[in-house]
Amino acid sequence: MIIKRCSTKGAFEAVPEKPVKLDLNKLKSKFETIADLPILIIIKHNGYEITCFKNGKLLIKNCDSESIAEKLANEIMENLK
Amino acid sequence: MKALLLISGGFDSAVAGYLMQQKGVEVIAMHFSYAPFTDDAPEKKSRKSTEILGIKKFIVRNISNEIQEISKKCKHKYYFILTKRLMLKLAEKEALKEKCDFLITGENLSQVSSQTLQNLHAITKAVKMPIVRPLLTYDKIEILNIAKKIGTYDACIGPEVCDVLGPKHPATTSKLEEIENEENLLNQ
Numbered sequence: 001m002i003i004k005r006c007s008t009k010g011a012f013e014a015v016p017e018k019p020v021k022l023d024l025n026k027l028k029s030k031f032e033t034i035a036d037l038p039i040l041i042i043i044k045h046n047g048y049e050i051t052c053f054k055n056g057k058l059l060i061k062n063c064d065s066e067s068i069a070e071k072l073a074n075e076i077m078e079n080l081k
Numbered sequence: 082m083k084a085l086l087l088i089s090g091g092f093d094s095a096v097a098g099y100l101m102q103q104k105g106v107e108v109i110a111m112h113f114s115y116a117p118f119t120d121d122a123p124e125k126k127s128r129k130s131t132e133i134l135g136i137k138k139f140i141v142r143n144i145s146n147e148i149q150e151i152s153k154k155c156k157h158k159y160y161f162i163l164t165k166r167l168m169l170k171l172a173e174k175e176a177l178k179e180k181c182d183f184l185i186t187g188e189n190l191s192q193v194s195s196q197t198l199q200n201l202h203a204i205t206k207a208v209k210m211p212i213v214r215p216l217l218t219y220d221k222i223e224i225l226n227i228a229k230k231i232g233t234y235d236a237c238i239g240p241e242v243c244d245v246l247g248p249k250h251p252a253t254t255s256k257l258e259e260i261e262n263e264e265n266l267l268n269q
Contacts, residue, residue, distance in 0.1 A: 006243070010241040035117055037246070051118075059245065
């Protein structure tokens, strides 16, 4: 995953290095889901709100640490295996 | 005269409110929160700006359910126009309760896709109450200079999470009839 600040600097985004299609239904079954749309869901994980896009991008809000963002992103991807 | 300012947390709306205060208008403010589709930074910035401007009444309304419905049911390219119309309708209801004479927005001609002349027309037609747009023809640099002068610049600067539901290619032109047809798909 490539971890970087999003364009408006308010969150970290995690982008898969290779194109990937996220199974949002599988994520919904494993995490508390607070918003659910065809193109994205917003889940809660370890107290963070994470927007998961169908195209594989993750947006981690209210997180100041790149290493925590990376850890959260990896944990989410692990749950899709 | 009393007016309700739609305040976003950006530079423009705070300056619009200030300019109307300078004309002797009593201003109250209303912020529309998109959380969890954004973070709480816009609300905090709006609150801070209202404090700086001495605005006594600050109303916050979360519209995440409504924007989810727009995103699910309507043509994506009209998302910004439909959300603006939604906010104006909700603001108008509040303004009537508060006995306001008109609404104020920080809209600025052609600054973003929803602010083309055609789209502004479609947005304006959402409400019966007059909408005053004091920044309509201002240059962005002029707006930022006023924001610095009045002290809202520092309150509005800083990171925030942008609206994740916004389309990559929003409509820059729209027909009112088509927008109203899209709205008829909604339970709002």
